[in-house]
Amino acid sequence: DGSKREECESLVIALGALVAPVRDGCCSLGAGSRFSGLRPLEGSALQSPRARHLCRRQSLRYTGAPYFAAISALKVGADLSHVFCTQEAAPVIKSYSPELIVHPVLDSPDAVQDVEKWLPRLHALVVGPGLGRDDGLLRNVKGILEASKARDVPVVIDADGLWLIAEQPALIQGYQKAVLTPNHAEFRRLSEAVLRDPLDSSDPHGAVLRLSQALGNVTVVRKGERDVISDGRQVLECSQEGSSRRCGGQGDLLSGSLGVLVHWALLAGPEKTDGFSPLLVAAFGACSLTRQCSHQAFQKHGRSTTTTDMVAEVGPAFARLFES
Numbered sequence: 139d140g141s142k143r144e145e146c147e148s149l150v151i152a153l154g155a156l157v158a159p160v161r162d163g164c165c166s167l168g169a170g171s172r173f174s175g176l177r178p179l180e181g182s183a184l185q186s187p188r189a190r191h192l193c194r195r196q197s198l199r200y201t202g203a204p205y206f207a208a209i210s211a212l213k214v215g216a217d218l219s220h221v222f223c224t225q226e227a228a229p230v231i232k233s234y235s236p237e238l239i240v241h242p243v244l245d246s247p248d249a250v251q252d253v254e255k256w257l258p259r260l261h262a263l264v265v266g267p268g269l270g271r272d273d274g275l276l277r278n279v280k281g282i283l284e285a286s287k288a289r290d291v292p293v294v295i296d297a298d299g300l301w302l303i304a305e306q307p308a309l310i311q312g313y314q315k316a317v318l319t320p321n322h323a324e325f326r327r328l329s330e331a332v333l334r335d336p337l338d339s340s341d342p343h344g345a346v347l348r349l350s351q352a353l354g355n356v357t358v359v360r361k362g363e364r365d366v367i368s369d370g371r372q373v374l375e376c377s378q379e380g381s382s383r384r385c386g387g388q389g390d391l392l393s394g395s396l397g398v399l400v401h402w403a404l405l406a407g408p409e410k411t412d413g414f415s416p417l418l419v420a421a422f423g424a425c426s427l428t429r430q431c432s433h434q435a436f437q438k439h440g441r442s443t444t445t446t447d448m449v450a451e452v453g454p455a456f457a458r459l460f461e462s
């Protein structure tokens with residue numbers, strides 16, 4: 139709306155990295171092995187050459203995911219999008235796009251403080267895409283999540299961030315500005331860890347409702363052939379026509395764009411969201427947008443469609459779906 143840039147930033151955290159759209163953005167985080175919990179780092183374990191090497195290797199594997207989340211936040215409308223990642227991954231991510239602001243801090247011993255000082259400028263944090271499951275990185279992400287909650291910053295948690303939540307659900311329990319975006323496998327892992335029961339696949343709506351309730355009404359988006367969304371009170375389903383492609387990165391497009399939409403929906407407030415919770419409406423919007431991007435990209439590129447083609451459709455798909 140032409141307001142000055144400081145008012146329009148958003149944050150996304152991804153890839154052993156956090157992606158943060160400033161004044162319209164989001165971020166993502168991850169964790170270690172399923173039942174081990176996060177092992178406390180001894181002293182400054184991240185400073186040991188082996189630990190730093192492991193963190194870097196993990197982050198380098200998935201440099202695409204934080205890029206897709208961060209660029210999607212920009213394309214949806216964030217004025218600035220930050221990526222917080224490991225030192226070694228930073229030049230790789232930066233080289234994809236001059237438009238991203240990249241912070242090589244996530245494997246630093248001061249990672250939490252390095253990210254925390256940016257929090258006052260960030261409208262949302264997307265935690266998880268490409269993060270990996272290294273214990274040291276996850277421990278930093280845990281600290282960043284706690285700092286974000288203390289400042290009331292909205293968080294979207296995806297991918298490896300959900301691994302961390304499956305190990306430590308208390309991290310997000312009852313936080314009303316959190317949205318979780320699990321895919322098929324992530325939902326099963328999370329649901330079984332939180333509810334301590336095998337997943338009942340005969341009742342997809344009930345399963346999402348119960349998980350959200352068990353987490354204290356945290357909003358949950360279960361991605362799949364149809365996306366099922368719940369805040370523990372209501373359940374929405376998004377079955378906007380998409381495509382038969384399941385290219386890697388389309389979930390990152392969803393979480394990155396959701397970071398921005400969460401901020402806008404919270405700004406608008408419940409009176410403008412027809413009695414639905416703002417986070418539920420934002421989630422429905424991000425699912426619709428991702429599926430519409432997939433549909434449009436597939437019409438042009440068929441089986442060769444990739445997430446880069448979908449990102450190119452964010453503008454036209456947004457214009458088609460929403461008034462602005």
Ligand SMILES: NC(=O)C1=CN([C@@H]2O[C@H](COP(=O)(O)OP(=O)(O)OC[C@H]3O[C@@H](n4cnc5c(N)ncnc54)[C@H](O)[C@@H]3O)[C@@H](O)[C@H]2O)[C@@H](O)CC1
Pocket residue numbers: 199200201202203204266267268269270297298321322323324362386387389390
């Ligand atoms: N270009 C990149 O750098 C990308 C990196 N990614 C990152 O890769 C890491 C691992 O993510 P994964 O999604 O592989 O998570 P997981 O390591 O939990 O693996 C999910 C498993 O579930 C299976 N699965 C997924 N959807 C399914 C469905 N609908 N039905 C049945 N099985 C299904 C997959 O084949 C896989 O075996 C994350 O950090 C993620 O962000 C992905 O975001 C994709 C793109």
Ligand SMILES: Nc1ncnc2c1ncn2[C@@H]1O[C@H](COP(=O)(O)OP(=O)(O)OP(=O)(O)O)[C@@H](O)[C@H]1O
Pocket residue numbers: 297320321322361362363364365380381382384385386387388389390391392425428429
């Ligand atoms: N079977 C399907 N049919 C149609 N759309 C689908 C299907 N599965 C997923 N989608 C859509 O694709 C988008 C991303 O969901 P997906 O399950 O691919 O996420 P993901 O596995 O986390 O992706 P990523 O590879 O980025 O990690 C969502 O908008 C979802 O609605």
Ligand SMILES: [Mg+2]
Pocket residue numbers: 296297321389390
């Ligand atoms: Mg994913």
